[in-house]
Amino acid sequence: MICVIRIHGEVKIRKAVVETLNRLNLKKKYTCIAIEKPTEIEMGMIENVKDFVAYGEIDKETYKKLVAARGKQGTKFFRLHPPRGGIDSKKHFGVGKGVLGNHGNDISKLLLRML
Numbered sequence: 729m730i731c732v733i734r735i736h737g738e739v740k741i742r743k744a745v746v747e748t749l750n751r752l753n754l755k756k757k758y759t760c761i762a763i764e765k766p767t768e769i770e771m772g773m774i775e776n777v778k779d780f781v782a783y784g785e786i787d788k789e790t791y792k793k794l795v796a797a798r799g800k801q802g803t804k805f806f807r808l809h810p811p812r813g814g815i816d817s818k819k820h821f822g823v824g825k826g827v828l829g830n831h832g833n834d835i836s837k838l839l840l841r842m843l
Contacts, residue, residue, distance in 0.1 A: 729786055730771075731794075731835055733760045733808065733842070735815065735827055736780035745780060748773050753805050754781065758842065760806040762791060782827045784835030797843040808842040 734754040738746070752773055753761055763770055774783055786794075798806040815827045827838060 729788070729791060730763045730766045730774070730783060731760060731786045731790075731839060732763070732774055732781050732783040733835075733839065734758065734781050741780065745777055748777050749780065752777070756807070758808045758810055760794070760808050760839070760842075762786070762794070762804050762806075778829050780828070782829065782831055782835060782838060784831035785833055786836050786839065787833075790836045790839060793843065794839065808839075811838060811841040813841060 732752065732754065734749060734757055737757045741749075749755065752770075753759075754777075766774070774781070794806060798808065811827075831838065
């Protein structure tokens, strides 16, 4: 299951990126979607907006915690708190200590800080 969290707001974003974020139902800052089996098209959309979101694979236990804290069973779209401890959204995950980009399995740590 892939979890995508929007980190960046609306300011200074190209229209094509805003359109892609809207198609992914990530219309506001600190919103999250969980896609159980992402298609090739959805993965392409996520790759297109990787500079504005944090994404990675979550396990079923983390998804259950997300649903318990923020939604109902079957919900795929969640509104989250800003992460406790702060973020540095100007750096990518692989380069420094930032939160943007592909986290792999470490997205669960960020997600739990936002519940």
